[in-house]
Amino acid sequence: MGIFSKIKSALQKTSEKISITITGKKIDENFAQEIEDALILVDAGVETATELARRVADKKFPKETTNVDVQKYLADEIAKMMKPYEADLFHQDFSHEPFVILVIGVNGNGKTTTIAKIANILKTLGKKPLLVAADTFRAAAVEQLKYWANRISVDFLCGKEKADPAGLVYSALEHAKSNGNDTVLIDTAGRMQNRSDLLDELEKIKRVIKKIDTSAPHSTILVLDGITGQATHSQVETFLEKIGIDGVIVTKLDGSAKAGSLISLTRKYGIKIFAIGVGEGIDDLKPFDATDYAKAIMGI
Ligand SMILES: Nc1nc2c(ncn2[C@@H]2O[C@H](COP(=O)(O)OP(=O)(O)OP(=O)(O)O)[C@@H](O)[C@H]2O)c(=O)[nH]1
Ligand SMILES: [Mg+2]
Known part of the structure; x- marks a missing residue:
């Protein structure tokens, strides 16, 4: 198994908990609240969860936004936050x-x-x-x-x-x-x-x-x-x-x-x-x- 697939399967329990469904929903305050709740549930911390949810609410997503688009956006934001703390032993x-x-x-x-x-x-x-x-x-x-x-x-x-x-x-x-x-x-x-x-x-x-x-x-x-x-x-x-x-x-x-x-x-x-x-x-x-x-x- 490649490194990424190994990490992906290791983090599956967490990702299942975050999983966001936006089908038929508007990306509005309620949706942002859902994201915030999900992130808090996986222990991302209240401050981070609130901030990420806010970024989603503030971002002007196009009309046909899918789950994957939101997931990708959040992944990018999280990666940017954590990049400075990568340290290969x-x-x-x-x-x-x-x-x-x-x-x-x-x-x-x-x-x-x-x-x-x-x-x-x-x-x-x-x-x-x-x-x-x-x-x-x-x-x-x-x-x-x-x-x-x-x-x-x-x-x-x-x-x-x-x-x-x-x-x-x-x-x-x-x-x-x-x-x-x-x-x-x-x-x-x-x-x-x-x-x-x-x-x-x-x-x-x-x-x-x-x-x-x-x-x-x-x-x-x-x-x-x-x-x-x-x-x-x-x-x-x-x-x-x-x-x-x-x-x-x-x-x-x-x-x-x-x-x-x-x-x-x-x-x-x-x-x-x-x-x-x-x-x-x-x-x-x-x-x-x-x-x-x-x-x-x-x-x-
Ligand atoms: N699933 C899983 N189990 C792990 C991982 N790392 C360690 N373990 C298991 O956690 C248990 C405790 O690991 P140890 O390495 O003995 O922990 P320790 O810190 O040395 O423990 P003490 O010496 O008692 O303080 C063992 O059963 C390990 O196999 C991991 O990444 N994943
Ligand atoms: Mg030991």
Whole structure:
């Protein structure tokens, strides 16, 4: 399946909810209200939904306007809004070695799976990634990352059970240098944004990374669960403030009817989207392309 068809099918639940029917209707205030409601339903955010509905109401559509015309118009507007937030994770300057990628986020959002997907792509780009299991308190978490590392044949490092995660990260960066790993992906324990002790631990990990290399982490990625929709906003706020993030990866869009939340996310926080998760498989991480995304949620 091509990338666009994959993204389109992943966003189907959302596009079905937005689906607008104008047959026999006038494009007037009522119709604009329908559009607004649909966009709010998929978590595009009230402000964005109102604004897009207004643009439709204000636009002078010709008499024979069809559903498709309105869908295309909205897709264009959404794409324009989101274009500045496209950020391909794999087209960064990787010249600094080892290039350190710190992956953070709330429990179950998809961090470990996403790391495997990223590492797999890095490998095909000729990189030699090292996966670091910094969730030392949960044996299953370590096993899960190890499984993926074996499965895609990349290097893996873990510490002793319940070892200090920051200490492990320190040795991992030393290890990467001696072992010739040009990229290091650090998997951290999932933490709720209201658990300040765990956030402190994350801060400590970041401090330790900086001790070894002041320019690192070169990419701090917050992984968000696409099913949660706009409820992820409080997560973004906390991690932005406490840890700092370079961009997000939104996972599970394949099961989400709230994929419109990406619009409010970018508009509200001006945050870049590095990639999107569209399935559980190793190949199910796709670049975020504003045009494809907008077309897909509008069902084009
Ligand atoms: N459908 C779908 N499932 C996903 C996607 N990404 C991750 N998952 C699934 O979500 C579940 C949780 O993923 P993990 O990678 O274990 O999440 P995590 O953030 O590492 O979880 P913790 O380590 O417990 O904090 C797993 O069953 C994954 O297969 C995605 O893009 N689509
Ligand atoms: Mg995990």
